[in-house]
């Protein structure tokens with residue numbers, strides 16, 4: 667595996683899920699695979715889970731790990747071509763990327779959407795330059811439009827807790843005070859469409875996700891109707907994807923608190939489990955009662971990030 671951005675990169679999902687369970691049973695079984703190999707993790711944005719789980723996964727595989735926080739200690743990077751670099755940016759990404767590539771065997775990149783230019787974000791302009799110029803396999807640690815390590819961990823968690831062969835999974839938009847990217851809901855939708863689940867997306871009008879991620883999912887604007895009979899509730903805020911109106915891209919269109927997942931919302935479900943990728947703002951996305959309930963899976967879900975990362979890094983090491 668040379669890149670990891672989309673669900674297709676992993677091949678057959680059943681095989682990948684079985685591999686995840688095998689890795690989970692003995693996460694140190696492949697210590698030799700990563701010997702004398704180096705993972706470089708590059709962060710343009712903050713992280714708690716991705717940082718810890720991906721480093722841990724690489725260490726489980728015997729790798730050395732270098733973490734670079736671009737905005738804390740490295741030179742400020744210019745990302746556009748054709749500019750006169752007389753501002754605060756000392757180095758161009760086009761030199762920085764091959765230099766980074768020369769010190770490692772694999773690269774993980776976190777680079778969030780800027781949320782101002784839809785075309786720039788949806789073309790994955792930054793991360794595609796890493797693929798093109800680093801000379802190394804590259805995986806997403808949340809890019810402008812996708813967060814596949816999260817979606818893979820979400821799917822592993824659903825597989826582990828489902829009580830029926832084909833559970834009903836509902837992804838619900840919820841209110842937030844800041845404009846957030848669409849990467850998490852995009853990837854979750856892509857992965858749920860590929861999995862054996864009954865998948866429903868619910869959000870206020872205007873929050874329609876890009877059709878390439880929505881696929882064949884059911885979109886239900888009535889949140890109560892959507893949540894009825896749900897086995898899993900996946901809450902997430904996202905800013906306007908600009909599908910209906912391009913000019914609204916990245917904006918907050920609604921702060922409707924009736925969408926906050928509380929115990930009443932959960933009472934409409936089939937005794938459903940609560941999921942969220944974290945970090946989560948209590949009181950906006952979800953109430954304390956729901957996130958602290960015995961049907962909240964947020965902690966095992968986060969713990970499974972180590973497993974999803976280990977499967978992905980293992981596959982990349984195997985194809986070096």
Ligand code: AN0
Pocket residue numbers: 808846847848849850943944945
């Ligand atoms: C980010 C997001 O919504 O994409 C990261 C989530 C994993 N969340 C925030 O910036 C709060």
Ligand code: CP
Pocket residue numbers: 712713714715716717808816943944945
């Ligand atoms: N879920 C997730 O990716 O968390 P971090 O932003 O803390 O890495």
